[in-house]
Amino acid sequence: MFIINFFTILLGKIISGLLHLLGKNAGNLPGLVLITLRKNALKAFKIDCPIIAVTGTNGKTSVTNFIAEMFRQTGAKIITNPEGNNLDTGITSLLLNHCTMGGKVKADYLILETDESHVPVVYSKLKLETLVVLNFFRDQLDRNGEVETLILKVNKFCETFEGNLILNGDDPNVARLGLANPNNPNVKYFSVEKYKYATDTLHEAGEGRFCPRCGTALEYDYYQYSHIGRFACPKCGYGKISPYVKITGIDLEKPSFTADGEEYITAGSTIYYMYNLCAVYSAARLYGIDKKIIRKVFEEFKVNNGRMEQFEYKGSVLTLNLAKNPVGANMTVRMINECEGEKEMLFVLNDNLADGHDVSWIWDINFSIFRNVTRVVTSGRRAYDIAVRIKCSGYDAAKIVVRPDLDDAVKELFSTSGRKFAVANYTAVQPTRAALNRFLKGENADADA
């Protein structure tokens, strides 16, 4: 076994080294090769430090970055995957870059964003200490299968997991994981108090309307967004939780919230941002991180990377946000609406493997609520599909401009001045950032050539 492990690591190091020499990004490939050659390649690593994993449909990257930043500020040595690469192959590649020839990974903490479907794959081979689960929404159904299938995969893992399980207690799809292993005393729920714009009825496509235990329709006191809210089963009582962390006093203007009697100022101001921070706070509390550090990180730290990232061109401000599924997109549309005055929108839609080839989900985005959007530019591999979608929601077709090429689209968008928003799905977000940066540097002329 030792010999096999040794050669696994050696081979991985060689591939990784070659890629670096060639100036290629070694984010995924070395792991892919190793796992193809040896299914249990992850077992070759020797890891003594705690592993914290973050999973869920939306917010994984942000929460992982936040938790990592918290630990970094305590002076701990951490290893993390801040830019995704969250499949078994990506995590293998990451560990390869940080291990000795003997496969030893030296760190105080490993903080790993992990794709939902890969939680059982990775943590059947690496010992996990804490699993944070944010939410389950419909997302890339052609790749993941039905949401239910995905939940069952994670649920199966939780049946034998005895580590810390930090769960969103306001998501019926997530809270049910707490029932998977009745012998695990380390199940902890987090919850966010009803906020100002919570509603009595479901506003956007939601999942999990029925009790996973008895099939009865769940009843809600209120919905925060999508199917996230205070729910309970009227028949069997599923959903009546006592939270480990409950954040209160959500103030989106300031913005701030209160936890354990103390107010925290935050950098972001949407309800799903607050849910992300609630998850981060739960992990920070569990690991006893100093409140001064928590305060500082919440107030100052920004993930950017296409998550509410700001750009500016000749006085016109553009906010770029990733939206890879209906819930994320609906949240972004709401945010665009909440911005007073006229604005324009760029929507970039791709259908690459990582996005899911199926773009049907755009029909779950509610564009009929558009207010003061004076023009829409669409781009990406499915630029026409999103244009048709927006048009059929009742938006004037004459105000829609289709520019499949991103550089053309950005140029078109900035042919007018004023407030702008850009929405891009998964594989579209980095190319969109790149196109924006190219344009801002005035290099777009070269890129066109």
Added chain:
Amino acid sequence: MQTLKILHMYPNMLDLYGDSGNMELISYRLKMRGYSSEITQYTIGDGTSTDFSSYDLIYLGGGADFEQQLLADDLLSCKDKILAAYKSGVFMLMICGGYQLMGQYYKDSNGEKIPGLGLFDYYTVASTNKRERCIGNIVIETEIDGRSYKVLGFENHGGMTDNVTSPFGRVLFGNGNKFGSSSEGYREKNVIATYLHGPLLSKNPVLADSIISYCLSRQTGSKVTLTPLDDELEEKCREVMLGRLLEEKK
């Protein structure tokens, strides 16, 4: 103003891939021509108070196995009324799960058999291996008002449907009723049942209009000709995808 009455069955349970988009699209294309639509949402328990035959169009979307199990009993309790509506010529549009439930039976991926309404002879069996699914873009060729038309869509189903007497179309790209099948869906004069989920009608405006025209004509008793709409974006969209998929195959 002429109004199209639509019964959208189980919208809260059968709405997996933006299937409600088809309703939005029909309403949109009616509105652009000065017609209106009235969509009634049917939920479990509405059976006794619903007059199925009074509608012009009955629509069922697709759902997950869990939801299909939950609604099976309710659907069966409406069997006679739905049968009467179908026989009287009400247009039936059914996607994925809705398609399966109108047949003889559906055996799901857990091996559980859900009895169908038995309106048609076909039956569906899903592999117990949940990974075995027909997933991907699909193009079929069908006939609409005497003309050949390519219908573009996306399929994602574990169920394999057999014993289809009159398919909706011939598969040009993708799988269809079964892995590697040459036929897709089921069709009669007033029935389209298909695995092409989500916003099927947005991708195929000619198909959408043929359904609308059928319903309006049936109401008035004489052929209604629809005024053409500006479908430039839709046509460009088709051009890009048909080009990509049919080229890919070569």
